[in-house]
Amino acid sequence: MPFASTPSRREFVQVGSSAALGLGLAELTAARAAAPAGRRSNSVILVNLTGGMSHLDALDMKPDAPAEIRGEFKPAATNITGIQITEHLPMLAKRMHHFALVRSLAHRENGHLPGTHRLLTGATMPLQRNTDLDNVLSRRDWPCYAAGLNYLRPRHDGIPNGVTLPHSLIEGALTWPGQHAGFMGQHHDPMLVTQDPNSPKFRMDTFTLAEGVDPPRVSTRRTLLDQLESPGATDPAFRGHQHRAFELLSSGKVAGAFQLDREPVTVRDRYGRNQFGQSLLLARRLVQSGVPIVQANMGIVQSWDTHHDNWGRLKNRLLPWLDRAVSALVDDLHDEGRLGETFVAVVGEFGRTPKISNLPGQPIPGRDHWAQCYSGLFAGAGVVGGRVIGKSDKIGAYPVSTSYTPFDIGATIYQALGVPPESEIRDPQNRPTAINAGKPMDVLFRNA
Numbered sequence: 277m278p279f280a281s282t283p284s285r286r287e288f289v290q291v292g293s294s295a296a297l298g299l300g301l302a303e304l305t306a307a308r309a310a311a312p313a314g315r316r317s318n319s320v321i322l323v324n325l326t327g328g329m330s331h332l333d334a335l336d337m338k339p340d341a342p343a344e345i346r347g348e349f350k351p352a353a354t355n356i357t358g359i360q361i362t363e364h365l366p367m368l369a370k371r372m373h374h375f376a377l378v379r380s381l382a383h384r385e386n387g388h389l390p391g392t393h394r395l396l397t398g399a400t401m402p403l404q405r406n407t408d409l410d411n412v413l414s415r416r417d418w419p420c421y422a423a424g425l426n427y428l429r430p431r432h433d434g435i436p437n438g439v440t441l442p443h444s445l446i447e448g449a450l451t452w453p454g455q456h457a458g459f460m461g462q463h464h465d466p467m468l469v470t471q472d473p474n475s476p477k478f479r480m481d482t483f484t485l486a487e488g489v490d491p492p493r494v495s496t497r498r499t500l501l502d503q504l505e506s507p508g509a510t511d512p513a514f515r516g517h518q519h520r521a522f523e524l525l526s527s528g529k530v531a532g533a534f535q536l537d538r539e540p541v542t543v544r545d546r547y548g549r550n551q552f553g554q555s556l557l558l559a560r561r562l563v564q565s566g567v568p569i570v571q572a573n574m575g576i577v578q579s580w581d582t583h584h585d586n587w588g589r590l591k592n593r594l595l596p597w598l599d600r601a602v603s604a605l606v607d608d609l610h611d612e613g614r615l616g617e618t619f620v621a622v623v624g625e626f627g628r629t630p631k632i633s634n635l636p637g638q639p640i641p642g643r644d645h646w647a648q649c650y651s652g653l654f655a656g657a658g659v660v661g662g663r664v665i666g667k668s669d670k671i672g673a674y675p676v677s678t679s680y681t682p683f684d685i686g687a688t689i690y691q692a693l694g695v696p697p698e699s700e701i702r703d704p705q706n707r708p709t710a711i712n713a714g715k716p717m718d719v720l721f722r723n724a
Contacts (some may be wrong), residue, residue, distance in 0.1 A: 283548060303340045304552070318617045318657045318692045320421070320569040321559050323602060324395070325624030326445060327581030328650070332672045333590055334362045335651035336379045345630050345671045347643075348587040356662045364595040367603035373662040374606050374615070375555040376720050380666025380675035381623070381652055382494035385681055386645040387549055388577065391625030392445065392680075396420050396571070398686015398697075400713040416459055421689050422466035422569045423457030424711045428699055433528055438466035438569040439562050442473055442555045445577045446594050449647075452577055459704045466571070473536060473554035497607055533561040543676040547604040551575070556605045563609075565603060568693055574598060580624055583635050586642035606655055615656045619692035621685060623652030649674050652685070658690050658721045665719055683714030691716040 294439065311660030330347075337351040337360065339613060353361040354669035361369055361377075361445050368375070379486060385391045392459035394400070399418035424439020431437065457464035471478050534556060536544065559570040575594070576582070582589050602622055609615040627650025635642070649668045667677045687697035690712055697712035712721035 277683075292704075300402055312436075316617055317355075318694065319563045319567070319614075319623070320426060320619045320689050320692050321556075321563060321605070322396075322421075322569070322571045322689065323556070323620065323622040324571055324573045325391075325580045325598075325622065326573050326575050327578040327593075328391070328624040328626040328628060328645060329580045330582060330586060330590065330628035331379070331649070331651040331668075332628060332643070333586065334365065334595065335377055335653070336668055336672050338360060338630075338670065341630075341671050342631050349591070359662075359664055362595065362723075364591050365599045367599045368653075371603055371606055374610065375653045375661050376655070376659050376663055376665055377651065377653055378665045378680060378717075378720075379649075379651045379668050380677050380679045381650045381685075382675050382679040383647050384627070386473070386626065386647050387523070388581070388625060388645070389621075391645075392452045393417060393454040394682040395623070395685065397458075397690065398712045398714055399682050400475075400683060415461070417453045419458045419460045419464065419701075419711075420454055420456060420466060420571070420573070421686065421693070422465040423460050424690065424699075424701070425568060425693055425695060426457070426464045426466075427460055427701060428695055428711070435566045436467040438571070439559075439567050440466050440571045440573070441468060441469035441558060443470050443573060443576070444468055444553060445573060447577045455721050460701075469558075472551050473558045474549060474551050478534075478536065478554075501570075508551070530562070530565050530567065533558065533565040533567075536561070543604075545581075546600070546607075548597055548600040550597050550601075551600040553604070556601040560605055560608055563614065564612075569689070580646075582628065583633075583642045583644055584638045585640040586632075588640065596660070602653075609656060619657035619689065620655045621652065621656070621689065623685065624650070625682075626650050627672075630673045633676065644675075653718075654720050660721060660723055663723075665717045678719075680717055681714055684717050685710065685714070686715035687712045687716045688720065 277333045301580055332345070333349050334345050335699075337349065338346050339351050350362040350363045352366065352369055353360055354369040356372045359372055359377065361372075383391070383394060385394060397418040415643070420438070422440075428438040429437075440455060444455055456462070456466065489552060495652075532538070536554065539557065539561075544554065544557065547557040555574070557573045559572045562570050574597075580594060606615065606620065626645055626647035629646040631643075632641045633644060634640075649672060654700050666675060666679065668674065669676050690697045690699075695711070697714065698710045700708045701711045703709045
């Protein structure tokens, strides 16, 4: 909440504790890492296709396969000779020169939770939960990329190290792993935005100081809060969040990114007036403000989990929204000269089964989970676009060329942030270990 003109002690506390306007305490103020002095890290935008997009109906179509494999969509040409993708991604098809399309991603986890944990952390560490459906937000999870960067390169300039938007991945009481700092502790959590940027009510007023309250005055109030709170009266972690909240408020460097109403109407329309589009517009603005890594969740946890009505859901909503939003994002980054320093990854936790099936009691068919082979799009930060990397078999079931894992995607993300993937951290048993288990996908950055 903004400061009132006559502050109270309670209002000072609320700066650090309020979840007002969708910004939770830890998410609002944690995450504060940066590159070493004099060195500028690349930015990363992870476009997370939550639930797992069907590669067979989007990026790796098999028109010559039997009907029970190929599905309902037709392949369409892109602006690169010899590369085809689905007819329902026409805008991305015109921009394929920016993208490297990897068709040989693979791993062994067909469950959403372990698959997501691997994608968002790049770690092979097994989930520290009793079952796949354990609904406890575990502090034994491996840290996400923003948390790893925050641990290795802390900063205190008011710019969060990482932002996740437009919501966390939660279904009922079940919280997906890999979204926060895990065993590193909540003070390394990325900032979490829990509002839909497409909502007319979307305003990050928490970052807006009341009239007459300037950054120096915020600093004065912070000093007063320190004087009012006696040692030991407040939990140390809680006090840490309060102080980082003051950093954000007094800096104001990120506040403007959330003011989407400053964008021309034509720009907002170009991204799409939906959650996908406005989330990627916000992601672009956050990168402009200096945030190193933004994770943009494209939908709720099972948006792309098309067991039922696969083709209807894809063609009527998911693919058109994604097509417009990612195209606008890449166009803007390119036009602003930022694409060369911003790594963009468009990928989910896995793909979908080659064979079409029906859920019990569901008349409209779909595809189930399939981690053994799937596809992703990568652009920016030196990625050599206009080509396909890797190949799957005739039905899109398994790679028939070199395969790449979520761990390799994670290593590439860390590399783009200027962090060696072998950088050492301490695991829950205080043992030294590498922050990432993969190898950077150097093939993305060279002609092969």
